[in-house]
Amino acid sequence: MLLVVGLLYLTGEAPGQEVFIYRPWPEKKTLASDGVLSVHGELFVHLQAPSSFPSFNDQSGETDRWNYGFQNFFFLTPSTTLIAQLVAHDDTNNRTKFDWHFSARQNLARNLVLVIGHDSNHDSDHSSYLHGKLYYTNRNYIGAALPLEGNNFYVEPFIWFFHHSNQRTHLDLSGEKIKQELGLRAGLILAQQAILSLQVICQSDGLFYLGQAYSGNLLLRIKLAPWFELSLGGSLWKDIETSPLGTKKTFGKLMWGISIPF
Numbered sequence: 001m002l003l004v005v006g007l008l009y010l011t012g013e014a015p016g017q018e019v020f021i022y023r024p025w026p027e028k029k030t031l032a033s034d035g036v037l038s039v040h041g042e043l044f045v046h047l048q049a050p051s052s053f054p055s056f057n058d059q060s061g062e063t064d065r066w067n068y069g070f071q072n073f074f075f076l077t078p079s080t081t082l083i084a085q086l087v088a089h090d091d092t093n094n095r096t097k098f099d100w101h102f103s104a105r106q107n108l109a110r111n112l113v114l115v116i117g118h119d120s121n122h123d124s125d126h127s128s129y130l131h132g133k134l135y136y137t138n139r140n141y142i143g144a145a146l147p148l149e150g151n152n153f154y155v156e157p158f159i160w161f162f163h164h165s166n167q168r169t170h171l172d173l174s175g176e177k178i179k180q181e182l183g184l185r186a187g188l189i190l191a192q193q194a195i196l197s198l199q200v201i202c203q204s205d206g207l208f209y210l211g212q213a214y215s216g217n218l219l220l221r222i223k224l225a226p227w228f229e230l231s232l233g234g235s236l237w238k239d240i241e242t243s244p245l246g247t248k249k250t251f252g253k254l255m256w257g258i259s260i261p262f
Contacts, residue, residue: 017119018085018101019071020199021219022154022187023261032077039262041072046231046257053235053251055089055096057121057136058128059173062091064253069099079107095124105145113145115160130173139165139178154187161207169205169212170243171251176205193223202240212241221259231257 021042029038046067055061067087074082085101103117121137128135143160160181169175183201190196197219204211219233238250 017199017201017215018083018103018117019087019219020185020187020197020217021071021221022185022189022195022197024149024154024189025073025075028075028078030075030077030080032080038075039072040075041070042229042259042261043070044068044231044257044259046255048253048255051253053237053253055091056123056126056128057097058130059171060128061096061126062093064089064096065092066090067255067257081105096126097124098122111146111148113147115141115143115145115158117141117160135166137167139167141165141181143181152189154185156185158183158185167203169203170241170245170247171213171237171239171249172243172245172247174243174245174247175212178203178205180204180207180209180211182210195221197221210240212243213237213239219255227260227262229259229261231255231259 025040029036031037044067048064048067051063051065053064055064067089069086069088071085072083074084076082081104083101083103083105087099088095089097089099099119099121101117101119103115106114108114117140119137119139123136139162141160141162143158145156145158147154147156162178162180165178167178169178181201181203183199186198188196197217199217200214202211202214215235215237217233217235219231222230222232224230232255234252234254236250236252239248242248
């Protein structure tokens with residue numbers, strides 16, 4: 001029990017990033033080979049309690065309490081996958097923000113994947129400002145991943161390089177624009193009905209550098225039925241270095257929820 005509680009403290013998602021969920025797909029009909037656009041994914045609802053994650057892009061407002069949305073995987077060819085994700089944020093009284101994620105994964109070799117992605121976060125009924133200008137997070141990136149998968153595990157180190165991005169590297173938004181994310185994703189099938197997913201990402205304003213901030217996500221999924229799962233987890237988003245404004249912030253949350261895979 002203590003181990004599970006300790007793991008839960010590390011899990012969730014930083015704004016814009018894809019929520020990594022290890023879910024082997026035994027049957028993937030593809031548009032190219034079968035003439036069928038195979039779509040898998042899930043609908044989800046998560047309660048963040050306790051949580052210190054802010055609601056809006058400028059990190060103002062009440063803390064984040066509810067997340068809900070969907071994640072879809074479109075299998076175009078045996079080596080090409082499109083991913084779409086929407087996460088809506090709610091502070092209990094108001095829907096505060098929408099996070100969109102789109103990415104394409106192209107297998108170049110057995111253990112080499114090209115990744116091209118776009119993320120954007122938009123406030124709802126609120127206007128965030130940075131340096132006197134309207135602000136929302138907008139990220140475009142290209143990178144590579146080295147996936148390795150066994151019978152009951154998955155490991156994927158990756159690196160993404162950003163262009164035309166306005167996300168900042170420190171949590172108080174005083175850092176330079178993000179240029180790189182270096183990270184690791186891992187999944188483990190604990191039992192027939194339980195899967196553990198881990199994601200750790202370091203954000204940097206320089207290339208091939210560990211960075212100024214990192215986020216850690218851990219998610220435990222317990223399957224109660226083929227179409228219904230419990231979600232237990234948490235998130236930690238933390239400055240590695242002191243920001244230009246002299247702060248070293250940390251956001252954290254525990255997450256409790258359900259998902260409906262399809």
